Amino acid sequence: MFESDLYDQRHIQNQTSVALTVFAVGRFSFCVPFHPYPRFLDAYLKTFLTSAEQHFMLGLKVTYYVFTDLPEKVPSIELAPNRTLKIEQVEKHSRWQDISMIRMKTISDAIESEIHHHCNYVFCFDVDQEFKGRFGSEALGDSVALLHAWYYNAPNNLYTYDRNPRSKAFMETGDYYYNAAVFGGLLENVKSLTDYCFLNIMEDKLNNVEALWHDESHLNKYFWLNKPSRLLSPEYCWDQFIMEKRDIHIIRLIRAPRNDGGLGPDTYILESSYHLGGDTLSNTYCFCVPLHPYPRYLDAYLKTFLTSAEQHFMLGLKKVPSIELAPNRNLKIIAVEKHSRWQDISMIRMKTISDAIESEIHHHCNYVFCFDVDQEFKGRFGSEALGDSVALLHAWYYNAPNNLYTYDRNPRSKAFMETGDYYYNAAVFGGLLEKVKNLTDYCFLNIMEDKLNNVEALWHDESHLNKYFWINKPSRLLSPEYCWDQVIMEKRDIN
Template sequence: MFDPNLFDQKHIQSQSSVALTVFAVGKYLDVYLGNFITSAEKHFMLGLQVTYYVFTDQADKVPIIELGPRRSLKVIQEFKGRFGSEALGDSVALVHAWYYKLPKDKFTYDRNPKSKAYMETGDYYYHAAIFGGLCDNVKDLADYCFLGIMEDKLNNVEALWHDESHLNKYFWLHKPSRLVSPEYCWDPVINEKRDINVTRLIWAPKHYDKLRTR
């Protein structure tokens, strides 16, 4: 039906990257996750850069699996409090937990004029962990980031924070209708909560030394 090598070489030359998302909660983590990742390492998008995003309520139980080159696994622990309809809007962006109290000159926008994500200034620094809105608006955002990343690749450029840099550029040009507080994706490493009284979704510890390969 098709020549797999032809497709593989095309995407390897284009430096395509792939994200695979899996939800592993409760008993499903124990029963399925290890086999799922192990089988993906044997069969899924071999030769390409792959990131597994594991959403779980038991981050400490995620199995340590040796991954191949250019493949990594990121654990995202799930919800701790109400995450409701107050977060809905036509175009939704999340204010980054590490930057919402900092002055604008401390925001880590991409400062390389050769990148499509280049920004001199902006309103906020947004976290790419959460965004949303109406279907057409989310598609516009995804298309904008994809085209920017592809154009950067053609020019041998990579934005500082990858897709997040392009997302920040998009929201600078197309203002979101709803800003979501950092409490909707809080990093517990920040010892002082400042004015954050409720945490609704939290970052999981990033054990890159165990979960990420070169």
């Protein structure tokens, strides 16, 4: 543990002054696909600034620079002495990729035109965060980078660097994976970083390329070439979805909980889109595919899913899809009740599959596979995948250490797990009818018990599915090649 007073005294004696930049631009357009929605300014800015007043660089001179397209809506915050707030109007952009690009240029320009008159350090933050503990002068340094909470304990091959050789952010390897939600340092060093990122983003743009994680990919490339002088622990920006935190003793800043700003029941967070469902399309044999009327999921994914299934799934066996069906393959559509919350949809999915097995599927089939609809078959998915009880290793976790598995750690939930052997993906599961019915009944009953106790498991039906497979080991374990996520660029063991 560091001596905070020593850091503070040195910086107070040196009359250190710190600029904090934050952007509150646009709506939830990259998280929530439908309008009208609250702006980042409405949802997060007040909490961010209020919590910064309680924890950020206390005792030092601080100037907040809020960049927004609606300056008149910036909330009024009571500031301590020696702390000021400046509002800078910026152009509105509809794509968050463009906002992340412009952020780098705007910070660079602000350092040159304004910040250098008042401050000698600058810290740059995402707005959807909340300070929870001291974020003080110990974090200052010539060039400051933050270890990403999701990757600091992960093996290097899981780091999501940009692997596209056409991008200026391309990296074959690296030492750490950094989080672009927080970075800082001396003005000249932050200006070098932001100039580098902006120029390389622009060069990519000229070549019709976008780096995988946009400004964060370019920031990682910069810090690979120009090592930071200070490396912040993930306690300086923790994600509460990570339940395993035995080596994180203090949390100083968190990613703020999703604030719907009163969006109402027809709002869906794309981060969890793989769980969405609604007017569920159940079926016979191997497909239980959840669909939702918004964007519509049916319009967006179903045709691709079924068409690709016709090309690759259980060829030669009797099954489901639509479009032009091969001989011995049928499609049945079962109408179900509409639900507005995806958490309820994931619950009802389990009951619907169980009921369908009992009332319909058992007349025609002896195996069933259950899929999320936002997937596309790319290669053979055949009888080698059949088994009494079939589970799928999650592509994001199959190579990760056990302590990163996102089991539900809430003892009040029926999905609670202290440990486990694998982390399974609920986007694909299957087996003999009676085994799948046992699984879906188990998940539904435990979700209902949680619901009675006002508890929701972290990843809802997937959390309960993981608990089931921990207690009832699957007889067949599918490799992540059976449901790969293309965002994961490192796949040397996936052929």
